[in-house]
Amino acid sequence: MSEEPLIGEEVFTAGAYLGGSASQIAGVVTQDVLRWLVILGVLLAVGDGLTGNTFSKFFARLIGGG
Amino acid sequence: MRRLGSALFSAIVIVVGVLTLLGLVVGDGLGSLSGLIKGSPIPTLTNIFLQITVITVAVTIIIGILNLLIVHLRRIFRRSGQWQYSVLLILSALGVLILGVLERVGVISTTPAPTSILLEGVQVSIESALAGLVLFALVYAAFRLMRRRVSGSALLFTLVLLVLLAGALPFTSPLIRLLAAIRTWLLEVPVSAGARGILMGIALATVVIGVRVLIGQDRSYRE
Numbered sequence: 488m489s490e491e492p493l494i495g496e497e498v499f500t501a502g503a504y505l506g507g508s509a510s511q512i513a514g515v516v517t518q519d520v521l522r523w524l525v526i527l528g529v530l531l532a533v534g535d536g537l538t539g540n541t542f543s544k545f546f547a548r549l550i551g552g553g
Numbered sequence: 554m555r556r557l558g559s560a561l562f563s564a565i566v567i568v569v570g571v572l573t574l575l576g577l578v579v580g581d582g583l584g585s586l587s588g589l590i591k592g593s594p595i596p597t598l599t600n601i602f603l604q605i606t607v608i609t610v611a612v613t614i615i616i617g618i619l620n621l622l623i624v625h626l627r628r629i630f631r632r633s634g635q636w637q638y639s640v641l642l643i644l645s646a647l648g649v650l651i652l653g654v655l656e657r658v659g660v661i662s663t664t665p666a667p668t669s670i671l672l673e674g675v676q677v678s679i680e681s682a683l684a685g686l687v688l689f690a691l692v693y694a695a696f697r698l699m700r701r702r703v704s705g706s707a708l709l710f711t712l713v714l715l716v717l718l719a720g721a722l723p724f725t726s727p728l729i730r731l732l733a734a735i736r737t738w739l740l741e742v743p744v745s746a747g748a749r750g751i752l753m754g755i756a757l758a759t760v761v762i763g764v765r766v767l768i769g770q771d772r773s774y775r776e
Contacts, residue, residue, distance in 0.1 A: 494751060495751035495755050496754035496755050496758035499755075499758035499762055500758070510770050514761050514762075514765055517761050518754075518757050518758055518761050521757045521761070522753070522757055
């Protein structure tokens with residue numbers, strides 16, 4: 488039984504709470520790292536939209552070589 | 554011996570998982586890899602695995618229903634607790650089951666189907682009524698929060714709750730229209746952002762769990 492309600496991905500981290508093995512904690516840390524990457528991606532997309540697609544044009548030139 | 558069994562189960566799960574992933578993920582745009590996968594029996598195997606999964610889920614639902622019926626039948630036979638409600642539950646379950654079977658075999662072919670009428674008239678109505686009770690829970694929560702301590706978060710919660718409730722009123726005065734506009738903004742921007750954040754978190758966690766199963770680190774399927 489949990490004292491607090493589990494919201495969203497917290498359900499998936501119950502194993503790490505209870506077991507606490509290195510492998511399970513690594514999974515939770517991975518989730519956090521991925522979450523920060525998603526946040527960074529969202530912020531980049533917002534910045535790209537606000538600056539008239541500067542980032543996407545830059546990356547297109549970088550990848551496409553144009 | 555037990556460790557050998559665990560290793561075998563892990564190997565089966567990894568092989569099945571990787572094959573299913575390949576069959577689902579590899580489309581037409583990956584050149585020779587697409588040709589290799591499409592030409593192999595992997596897509597057929599993926600379909601079989603998915604069908605087995607769907608059948609397994611359906612069987613678990615049937616087992617759940619049977620378990621529910623057994624628990625309530627036991628209550629009826631022992632006359633324990635409020636067994637009258639168990640009688641109602643068994644009769645309702647059997648009634649819906651029989652109606653569903655009669656619809657399937659074509660004995661009942663009215664439009665709309667009786668099971669749809671039951672779903673709309675009973676299930677949806679009850680769910681709506683229960684959702685309506687959230688209002689009371691929220692108002693009570695705000696009352697308790699403010700009575701314990703007037704903090705910034707408690708004030709924000711109460712304020713947002715008041716705006717949401719007042720904004721839903723069916724009046725046309727300028728104040729209510731302003732509150733309705735704020736309510737719409739609250740629901741479309743912060744609430745929507747929060748819900749999407751939670752959904753993204755769940756999606757990321759699902760990916761991590763999937764990878765853990767694929768590399769044999771998660772043991773949930775053999776315990």
